[in-house]
Amino acid sequence: MPKLRKRRGKCWIGFDLGGTKMLATVFDAEFHPLGTSRQKTKGLYGVKAVLGRIQQAIENALEDAHVKPSQIAGLGFGFPGSLDLTRGVVLSAPNLGWRNVTLKRWLDKHFSFPSLLVNDVDAGAYGEYRFGAGRGARCLVGVFPGTGIGGACIYDGRLIRGATTSAFEIGHLKVQSNGRLCGCGKFGCLETVASRLAIASEVAAAIYRGEAEVMRELAGTDLSSIKSAVLAAAIKKGDATVNAIVRNAARLLGSGVAAAVNLMAPDRVVLGGGLVEAMPKLYLEEVRRGMEPAALTPFLHDVRLVAAALGDDAGVLGAAALAAEEFGGGR
Amino acid sequence: MPKLRKRRGKCWIGFDLGGTKMLATVFDAEFHPLGTSRQKTKGLYGVKAVLGRIQQAIENALEDAHVKPSQIAGLGFGFPGSLDLTRGVVLSAPNLGWRNVTLKRWLDKHFSFPSLLVNDVDAGAYGEYRFGAGRGARCLVGVFPGTGIGGACIYDGRLIRGATTSAFEIGHLKVQSNGRLCGCGKFGCLETVASRLAIASEVAAAIYRGEAEVMRELAGTDLSSIKSAVLAAAIKKGDATVNAIVRNAARLLGSGVAAAVNLMAPDRVVLGGGLVEAMPKLYLEEVRRGMEPAALTPFLHDVRLVAAALGDDAGVLGAAALAAEEFGGGR
Numbered sequence: 309m310p311k312l313r314k315r316r317g318k319c320w321i322g323f324d325l326g327g328t329k330m331l332a333t334v335f336d337a338e339f340h341p342l343g344t345s346r347q348k349t350k351g352l353y354g355v356k357a358v359l360g361r362i363q364q365a366i367e368n369a370l371e372d373a374h375v376k377p378s379q380i381a382g383l384g385f386g387f388p389g390s391l392d393l394t395r396g397v398v399l400s401a402p403n404l405g406w407r408n409v410t411l412k413r414w415l416d417k418h419f420s421f422p423s424l425l426v427n428d429v430d431a432g433a434y435g436e437y438r439f440g441a442g443r444g445a446r447c448l449v450g451v452f453p454g455t456g457i458g459g460a461c462i463y464d465g466r467l468i469r470g471a472t473t474s475a476f477e478i479g480h481l482k483v484q485s486n487g488r489l490c491g492c493g494k495f496g497c498l499e500t501v502a503s504r505l506a507i508a509s510e511v512a513a514a515i516y517r518g519e520a521e522v523m524r525e526l527a528g529t530d531l532s533s534i535k536s537a538v539l540a541a542a543i544k545k546g547d548a549t550v551n552a553i554v555r556n557a558a559r560l561l562g563s564g565v566a567a568a569v570n571l572m573a574p575d576r577v578v579l580g581g582g583l584v585e586a587m588p589k590l591y592l593e594e595v596r597r598g599m600e601p602a603a604l605t606p607f608l609h610d611v612r613l614v615a616a617a618l619g620d621d622a623g624v625l626g627a628a629a630l631a632a633e634e635f636g637g638g639r
Numbered sequence: 640m641p642k643l644r645k646r647r648g649k650c651w652i653g654f655d656l657g658g659t660k661m662l663a664t665v666f667d668a669e670f671h672p673l674g675t676s677r678q679k680t681k682g683l684y685g686v687k688a689v690l691g692r693i694q695q696a697i698e699n700a701l702e703d704a705h706v707k708p709s710q711i712a713g714l715g716f717g718f719p720g721s722l723d724l725t726r727g728v729v730l731s732a733p734n735l736g737w738r739n740v741t742l743k744r745w746l747d748k749h750f751s752f753p754s755l756l757v758n759d760v761d762a763g764a765y766g767e768y769r770f771g772a773g774r775g776a777r778c779l780v781g782v783f784p785g786t787g788i789g790g791a792c793i794y795d796g797r798l799i800r801g802a803t804t805s806a807f808e809i810g811h812l813k814v815q816s817n818g819r820l821c822g823c824g825k826f827g828c829l830e831t832v833a834s835r836l837a838i839a840s841e842v843a844a845a846i847y848r849g850e851a852e853v854m855r856e857l858a859g860t861d862l863s864s865i866k867s868a869v870l871a872a873a874i875k876k877g878d879a880t881v882n883a884i885v886r887n888a889a890r891l892l893g894s895g896v897a898a899a900v901n902l903m904a905p906d907r908v909v910l911g912g913g914l915v916e917a918m919p920k921l922y923l924e925e926v927r928r929g930m931e932p933a934a935l936t937p938f939l940h941d942v943r944l945v946a947a948a949l950g951d952d953a954g955v956l957g958a959a960a961l962a963a964e965e966f967g968g969g970r
Contacts, residue, residue, distance in 0.1 A: 390937070446802055447801075447802075459902070461902070463794070463799065464797075466795075468794065468902075468903065469904070470778075470904030470938070470941065471777055471778075471904070471906055471941060473904060473937065473938075475902065475903060475904035475938075476902050476903075476904075477901045477902065477904075477935055477938070478901070478902065480901050480935050481898050481901055481902075482894065482897065482898070482932070482933035492935055492936070493936060494932055494933065494935075494936075495932065563813065566813065567812050567813070567898050567902075568902060570808045570809070570811050570812055571790070571792070571799075571806065571807050571808065571809065571812075571898075571899060571902060571903075572799065572806060572807075572902075573800070573801030573802070573804060573806035573807075573808075575802055601813070601825055601826065602813040602825065603811075604808055604811050604823055604825075605823070605824060605825075606721070606804065607801070607804075607806075607808070610801065610802060
């Protein structure tokens with residue numbers, strides 16, 4: 309008679325590498341978390357040091373989950389930069405200072421399970437689509453204002469992507485003809501008027517001019533201290549200037565969302581990221597207001613605008629689910 | 640012993656209804672044309688009269704092809720207006736004055752073969768994708784400036800569409816914040832600055848002011864006589880004002896194309912319609928120029944911009960091929 313064995317099924321790892329922190333989570337076949345590890349990224353110390361911390365995070369998550377590498381069917385790795393998805397190479401990542409890093413080859417060398425590189429925004433949007441605020445959507449547009457503005461689209465269950473790169477670069481829609489220089493090298497991109505960095509630079513200038521008094525107390529004119537939570541706090545304490553700046557940026561974000569709506573006619577738009585998490589009501593209100601003059605009325609009528617539901621877990625969940633789609637056993 | 644029978648295979652009908660003319664073509668299983676019929680639309684005479692002419696066109700095309708209705712596996716009907724694709728109902732068609740016409744039900748009642756309603760721009764773009772300038776594209780964006788500006792996208796072989804409607808309304812991307820009223824009810828849409836109608840209204844005003852002397856001779860200030868071929872002729876004869884107006888409109892069209900490129904990262908953009916047919920070189924040049932400041936450099940690098948190749952046949956070919964996809968035997 310054969311021995312009875314406990315059948316655990318395939319496990320998956322989702323990885324989310326950010327500019328300041330990284331998160332690795334081990335999931336079971338139904339994508340319940342079994343164990344997790346969080347580390348600081350410390351990109352300043354160079355590629356090798358970050359790779360070492362990535363290895364550490366994966367090993368710690370496995371240990372936390374009591375899962376052996378042999379039980380892992382695949383790893384999905386969400387990366388914050390431009391990728392050659394076909395070859396698994398990081399082309400560039402301004403926040404980390406990476407250039408032409410053969411990340412997939414490194415992962416293959418250090419781990420026994422297969423891995424899939426994905427764009428971090430795609431991973432987050434896919435996570436919301438499968439497990440969060442985007443469940444059941446036929447066509448989901450994800451918009452994540454942060455340092456830049458990430459965009460993603462899941463159409464009939466599949467990520468819209470380029471031939472070798474990630475697509476749906478909503479942050480680089482040109483919205484101003486006499487606009488500011490963007491990190492991409494062009495002028496007047498949505499990012500230059502509606503990202504957290506754009507808001508921070510506008511708020512800092514207002515503080516310098518002697519306005520935004522509440523905010524001046526909370527943060528000062530250093531952009532790096534003007535974070536989403538602080539902006540939300542200033543608005544709550546009645547800072548009219550910050551309120552006006554953030555609302556204007558959210559409305560402008562809505563005009564970018566409208567362009568995506570006119571093309572894709574989505575049934576769901578998910579707004580996420582730190583700004584939206586800190587001020588969901590303000591964002592839903594003003595983005596909707598910004599969409600109205602710029603999106604076709606029947607398309608506006610058919611789209612539900614919602615805030616992301618999974619917070620930091622969206623990225624690891626989406627990356628793990630995309631790996632499962634790729635390597636089998638995804639649903 | 641069974642008799643040998645000549646096997647002809649399935650035949651398909653493609654139909655393209657336009658504001659001024661309609662075209663029906665019968666195709667064999669490999670989409671070679673077997674017979675065709677062209678009629679004037681005469682929308683002024685009302686829905687019933689147009690339906691009668693549609694019936695006539697289909698019957699004439701069958702006769703011309705020497706094909707019996709029983710040999711037809713399906714009909715694809717390209718319609719110039721907003722449709723409920725699920726129910727096969729025309730919601731509205733400003734050019735024809737139609738409203739809530741149950742076109743699919745009418746087709747089902749009058750013909751023995753099944754029919755599929757599709758948006759005319761989608762049909763044209765799909766025709767180019769399958770048989771023309773878009774062959775082999777992974778992601779094709781089709782842009783057709785005419786009275787309005789039609790857009791379509793074929794991604795991994797499938798049309799991007801809404802839940803019940805056609806999508807990819809590139810003509811209604813908002814490109815001006817202080818723009819003109821559009822037919823959709825909003826202000827500053829791409830159509831208001833880059834369609835043939837927008838060009839015609841601008842040229843007519845120039846003529847009225849005493850400029851555009853060549854054009855004044857050729858057309859005068861009546862918008863309905865300012866057609867694509869006449870614009871091309873005026874430019875060829877050295878009308879500097881018309882040249883400047885058309886080039887500016889084509890560049891602005893490029894800024895709309897750039898938005899689609901930033902989202903979809905297509906490998907092919909097909910420009911079609913009367914203006915492009917009349918002035919392909921000018922359009923390819925200026926659209927590319929308009930894209931450059933507004934599209935991400937790596938995406939620009941990966942996209943081929945081409946003129947449509949099939950002319951009027953794109954619509955019937957695409958509609959027939961979409962019917963074949965729907966009813967089986969498409970490839």
